[in-house]
Amino acid sequence: RIFNVDDDAKYLNTPNTLLYDKSQALYGIDKAKMEIRKNDSCILVEGNVDCIMSHQSGIKNCLAVSGTALTPIHLGIIKRFSNNLVLAFDMDLAGNNATKKGIDMALKNGFNVKVIAMNSEKDPADIILSSGEDEWKKIIEKAKPIYQFYFDLAFKNRDIKSIDDQKKIVSELLPIFKKIDNTIEQTHWIQKLAEKLSIREDDIRQEMKRINLPRQEFEVLKEKKSKPRKELLEEAILSMILIEPSIIEKLTPEQKELFTFLQKENNDSYIIMKSELLKEEGIDIDDEWHKCVYEIENIYREEKRKKIMAEIKEKEKEGSFEEVKKLLLEFNKLTKKDDKN
Incomplete structure (x- = not known):
């Protein structure tokens, strides 16, 4: 904020950064x-x-x-x-x-x-x-x-x-x-x-x-296409990690390997803003964490099963039956884990 009356501008605008994007932030x-x-x-x-x-x-x-x-x-x-x-x-x-x-x-x-x-x-x-x-x-x-x-x-x-x-x-x-x-x-x-x-x-x-208005396309919030459930869960988990970084240690080594989105750099300004909103809502982080992890683990396992089934079909066409056996073992292993859950 500039207080010198001789200056033309009242404010000096700062550039957006990874941590602060004015187009996504509302002060107060x-x-x-x-x-x-x-x-x-x-x-x-x-x-x-x-x-x-x-x-x-x-x-x-x-x-x-x-x-x-x-x-x-x-x-x-x-x-x-x-x-x-x-x-x-x-x-x-x-x-x-x-x-x-x-x-x-x-x-x-x-x-x-x-x-x-x-x-x-x-x-x-x-x-x-x-x-x-x-x-x-x-x-x-x-x-x-x-x-x-x-x-x-x-x-x-x-x-x-x-x-x-x-x-x-x-x-x-x-x-x-x-x-x-x-x-x-x-x-x-x-x-x-x-x-x-x-x-x-x-x-x-x-x-x-006689007036021809320029065509302007506005984002209509209520008609905005909803994100896939998987993406919403990933965002929620990343937001909770920002709030409580140590919570990631609750994941098993297998879960850490399964959740590939955790390997991405977590500096998205939208995730940062979402974590702030979660804090303000006063949610039970532990309870929300377990619900999100359980649901997204099932989604990832289902995706992995579909991928394995596609690979099995390819290997069968190629006649690589040893590879097919390995893939079937991996598929059965995933299915048994789902039965336990």
Whole structure:
């Protein structure tokens, strides 16, 4: 965070590392998750200092994106606790395409999005320091639904009797309204725009038809293809090893040899984040460990049996009957172990 008023930027962004990837991390999630669920609302700010100051002022359902754009991973984490998102970003209609893309992504994924009208020269931390905690709470209470925010912003400092200003307003709002999936909601805003500008609704619709939106593919969280059970179990085991490294010693030498995924370097930022979430949920590591190991061992044994059966068929075709005998012994050994389990 830069405090020198002569500097143009408020924050210096650090590069992503193996341990810290801003696109996957939400600052304050460990402290805010239960408050987000309790309030059924998440307040999202840009800077970590903004988040800290909000918590100190009593607004504890607050997270920070650490100066980066909103990502599908961020939304996936927040959606676990609430579908209501309140953004405290410095926004305008003309700029910050990354922020607008994040908002579009949130809307597509079923979030109710509101925006806190921010002064471009003051972020939440500045407001709390200069005007006090109560002022910040009042500003949050005045948060506007996203389309109302866009609507009011388009009319700000514009003369609705001026043809030029009317054209600017329409050109800013229609691409936004065209993205609205719900026909009733879209009609509401078109009618409101027509009424405000004293323009026929049909003319507004005709103008909207001319707009060609660029094709944008957003990750829809609820429609995301689920991972195979084996991969989920591997991730869970790796996460638990990060939490309690000594737990790996509970595996038998045979299990260590069987679980080939343990040989990979465990520095994936997603696994690191998942281990943090497991810690926060307060699960019984020993109990979860035994369940996961038991289930994944059965999956690995079944895969190994299928592989051996395929090899047996190949060796039979080749006439390598000694090899077939060895493979059958190995197959029977695996089957007996499964019977014991």
